[in-house]
Amino acid sequence: MQRKAASKKRNHSLLKKPGDPFDGYFRTPPKRVSHSERLLGSSNAKSLLNLLCWGSQNDLYTYQQAFERKSGPYVHLDGHEFLMISSYDYLGLIGHTAIESAAIKAIQRYGTGTGGVRLLTGTTDLHYKFEKELAAFKGTKAAMTFSSGYLANIGIISTLLDPSDLIIIDSKAHRSIVEACRLSRIPMEKFNHNDPSSLQEKLEDNPPGRRTLIIIEGIYSMDGDICPLPEIIELKKKYEAYLMVDEAHSFGVLGSEGKGVEEHFGLKTNDVDIWMGSLSKAIPSNGGFIAGSRDLVIYLQHTAGPFVFSAALCPAAIAAARESLQVIQHEPERLTTLKHNTSYLRKGLNELGYDTGAATTQIIPVILGSDMKAYRLSRELFALGIIATPIVYPAVPLGSARLRLCATAAQDKSFLKEIVEGFRKVRGR
Numbered sequence: 001m002q003r004k005a006a007s008k009k010r011n012h013s014l015l016k017k018p019g020d021p022f023d024g025y026f027r028t029p030p031k032r033v034s035h036s037e038r039l040l041g042s043s044n045a046k047s048l049l050n051l052l053c054w055g056s057q058n059d060l061y062t063y064q065q066a067f068e069r070k071s072g073p074y075v076h077l078d079g080h081e082f083l084m085i086s087s088y089d090y091l092g093l094i095g096h097t098a099i100e101s102a103a104i105k106a107i108q109r110y111g112t113g114t115g116g117v118r119l120l121t122g123t124t125d126l127h128y129k130f131e132k133e134l135a136a137f138k139g140t141k142a143a144m145t146f147s148s149g150y151l152a153n154i155g156i157i158s159t160l161l162d163p164s165d166l167i168i169i170d171s172k173a174h175r176s177i178v179e180a181c182r183l184s185r186i187p188m189e190k191f192n193h194n195d196p197s198s199l200q201e202k203l204e205d206n207p208p209g210r211r212t213l214i215i216i217e218g219i220y221s222m223d224g225d226i227c228p229l230p231e232i233i234e235l236k237k238k239y240e241a242y243l244m245v246d247e248a249h250s251f252g253v254l255g256s257e258g259k260g261v262e263e264h265f266g267l268k269t270n271d272v273d274i275w276m277g278s279l280s281k282a283i284p285s286n287g288g289f290i291a292g293s294r295d296l297v298i299y300l301q302h303t304a305g306p307f308v309f310s311a312a313l314c315p316a317a318i319a320a321a322r323e324s325l326q327v328i329q330h331e332p333e334r335l336t337t338l339k340h341n342t343s344y345l346r347k348g349l350n351e352l353g354y355d356t357g358a359a360t361t362q363i364i365p366v367i368l369g370s371d372m373k374a375y376r377l378s379r380e381l382f383a384l385g386i387i388a389t390p391i392v393y394p395a396v397p398l399g400s401a402r403l404r405l406c407a408t409a410a411q412d413k414s415f416l417k418e419i420v421e422g423f424r425k426v427r428g429r
């Protein structure tokens with residue numbers, strides 16, 4: 001279906017500027033009443049609102065575009081077709097007919113909501129079946145789902161540790177990990193990105209006997225590089241620490257069968273104490289999960305706030321995730337296509353002189369420097385019918401703003417050629 005769209009003549013050139021998600025609110029600088037002045041009175045809040053006003057007035061605001069159909073290599077905005085090169089749909093599973101029909105059947109049998117939290121009335125047999133299949137796929141004894149990956153991180157970290165413990169995270173760890181440590185007031189230290197010797201220094205400084213959790217990611221979401229898992233496992237063993245790996249971007253993608261970063265390195269699953277993942281990237285649904293020992297899962301089922309006090313994932317989301325896991329196992333050719341598309345795209349950009357940093361995976365940053373450069377390049381590409389999202393401070397350090405591109409298995413050669421050609425046209429502007 002998506003391939004057919006490629007051969008259609010696209011009419012994106014008619015759309016002169018991005019859609020306005022603020023409905024004209026910023027057309028004239030809004031006057032702020034004194035009440036909200038106080039609530040949003042910090043210099044950060046003021047400068048952000050001023051920046052949004054300026055970006056909106058100059059048609060440079062390309063976030064929150066309201067797409068009108070399902071996502072894929074092509075998306076639709078205000079009746080126009082665009083090339084989407086920043087989607088997390090790594091395996092190209094959005095729109096897969098078996099996954100869609102599993103979700104529809106789940107709605108017909110179980111309804112649209114569960115009517116409760118998992119612990120009380122929100123669990124269906126679908127939840128259990130999926131969690132068992134997920135654990136079997138990952139090679140752990142048990143797994144459990146949360147309503148998002150973000151909440152899974154908050155739930156795990158805030159429940160398992162307390163302020164007498166220590167968490168050591170990679171300096172590029174995701175916001176949900178940092179936030180979980182801050183909210184639960186657990187002391188947190190950062191080691192230099194992907195640098196085991198920096199981690200070792202932190203571990204050595206730590207008094208013996210203190211429980212220490214190291215948290216890393218399989219693939220880093222802003223840079224597209226892979227963690228040095230073998231070295232980190234060695235350190236965790238040497239210093240008797242615990243290890244958690246966030247696989248939001250590596251689950252379904254790394255390894256010969258998509259099992260994740262341990263499969264990529266040929267390591268044992270149980271060398272890692274806690275696996276965490278998202279159900280909204282390679283798996284085209286919603287939700288998050290953790291996988292690990294039975295004791296860990298049973299304990300978290302009764303104590304993790306986002307599991308105990310927040311509604312269960314809806315049946316359609318669970319059914320879609322469950323069917324996706326089957327598709328991942330039965331359609332391994334998607335991984336081959338993804339690898340091929342990743343190399344093609346990265347090579348094409350590098351040949352044009354773009355800096356893609358240390359990326360080796362499907363996430364390919366085009367590192368530009370200033371936030372303004374990223375906004376402007378994204379806007380230039382928008383005018384060519386390409387959606388490439390700008391990532392700026394604080395999501396990345398100041399001076400390393402970028403467009404974050406993602407290869408997916410749904411892209412074909414003509415699509416990728418058009419993307420590279422678009423980047424050729426805007427180069428140096």
Ligand SMILES: Cc1ncc(COP(=O)(O)O)c(C=O)c1O
Nearest residue numbers: 148149150174221248278280287
């Ligand atoms: C590394 C990482 N962890 C966690 C999350 C949160 O996952 P979710 O989107 O399922 O909430 C993300 C989201 O992109 C992520 O990049």
